[in-house]
Amino acid sequence: MNERGLELALRKMREAGLSGAAVSSFERAWRQTASGETGLMPEAGLESAGGIPALADAASASPAPSFLDRLCVIKLNGGLGTGMGLERAKSLIRVKDGLTFLDLIAQQILWMRETHGTRGPKFLLMDSFSTSADTVSFLAKYPELASGGALDFLQNKVPKILADSLEPVEWAAAPDMEWCPPGHGDLYAALSGSGLLDQLAADGVEYLFVSNSDNLGATADPGLLAYFAGSGLSFLMEVAERTSSDRKGGHLARRMSDGRLVLREVAQCPAEDMETFQDIARHRFFNTNNLWLRVSDLRAALAEHGGSLPLPLITNSKTVDPRDPGSPKVLQLESAMGAAIECFPRAGAVLVPRTRFSPVKTTSDLLVLRSDAYVVTRDRRLELAPGCRGTPPEVVLDGDCYKLLPGLEAAFGEAAPSLCGCSRFEVHGPWLFETGVVCGGAVRFVNDGGVPARARRGTYRDVTESA
Helix, strand or coil, X not given: CCCHHHHXXXXXXXXXXXXXXXXXXXXXXXXXXXXXXXXXXXXXXXXXXCCCCEHHHHCCCCCCHHHHHHEEEXXXXXXXXXXXXXXXXXHHCEEECCEEHHHHHHHHHHHHHHHHCCCCCEEEEEECCCCHHHHHHHHHHCCCCCCCCCCEEECCCEECEECCCCCECCCCCCHHHHEECCCHHHHHHHHXXXXXXXXXXXXXXXXXXXXXXCECCCCCCHHHHHHHHHHCCCEEXXXXXXXXXXXXXXXXXXXXCCCCEEEECHHHCCHHHHHHHCCCCCCXXXXXXXXEEEHHHHHHHHHHCCCCCCCCXXXXXXXXXXXXXXXXXXXXXXXXXXXXXXXXXXXXXXXXXXXXXXXXXXXXXXXXXXXXXXXXXXXXXXXXXXXXXXXXXXXXXXXXXXXXXXXHHHHHCCCCCEEEEEEEEEEECCEEECCCXXXXXXXXXXXXXXXXXXXXXXXXXXXXXEC
């Protein structure tokens, strides 16, 4: 094995000031790549993950309020809203009643402390170099949120490596493009390398709840905290039932060789196994990325493995400049946070309702939340309105017009149409919606012209409105 590429990459990381845990984690991933490991999980070595308890059965008790003082809530907040045309933290997008993701998250934490009369839960964000400054500045309006300590810690960065030589790429035109995030599996090395995990333990924190900042359904449920605390588990993953729309996403399975639960992402599935990968009757559960961890067991596992966990490798093939297909081909070595489920002998999963998994990935998702189909509860959660009868409306927006946030806001302004009584809402072509548009049943707005048509205030039910 020619280790020149590894030596150059590790030197580059140390010169950039990255922690020993980050360096150790990258070295493991590089060696896996150099030895020909692909991270693939063939179907022949897996079986269905059965025996997963449901939240309704598992979380039957509420903890004493003092449990909240032993909890830290961590939100993954490294993503930019580039998919919606933004270049700032996605969590700063306005979601409901003028409130952003970060407003609602902060208010949830403060509500729990005030309601239960506790100092906890503690709160941390895992930011990226791109999101930290904006995020910390925005949250200055909640001075009590940090409880006198750090409010965030930074996700690491790793070198992109050339696909042919495995040496770190050099790209003088844009040196920042020589680096990439190592996936949210970096959580463990970032916590360890920053010293924060040891500090949390010293402060009496025994449990971590980790979730994505764009998933407002992921709150620190007291019943789940009680269940996890009493379970003796080191690691607990919240999973939900896969539907036909989830066929291409990762799933939970059990490894035959040792009986451990594993997470298999689509990038880890051999092409010949793709049909069974997408079989939602065989592989019923997907990872919501809502995870519970026991601090003492996580510290022990990290100490055993040099400050990072031996997570399965995910190799992404790209070009160094994603906008230039002619730029050098590189590999981005990544890992998934949920894959740590296989690193603990005492790991489990719990089946949660879909309401705990409502990420905002598209402007269609965002429009639903902004509409009256969702309401803000007393404890600052977003909850499906009773009038929706348990099923959110399906929203289909023309990608040419509304994929980016400026296009969405130009069409709908500050007021989304009423969708509480709507089963399906489609918009094709350019439109301008007046305040007071109420939709019921299945409604389509179609404009084949290039000039925006105006959707007048009024009620539209089971109709196609054409311009």
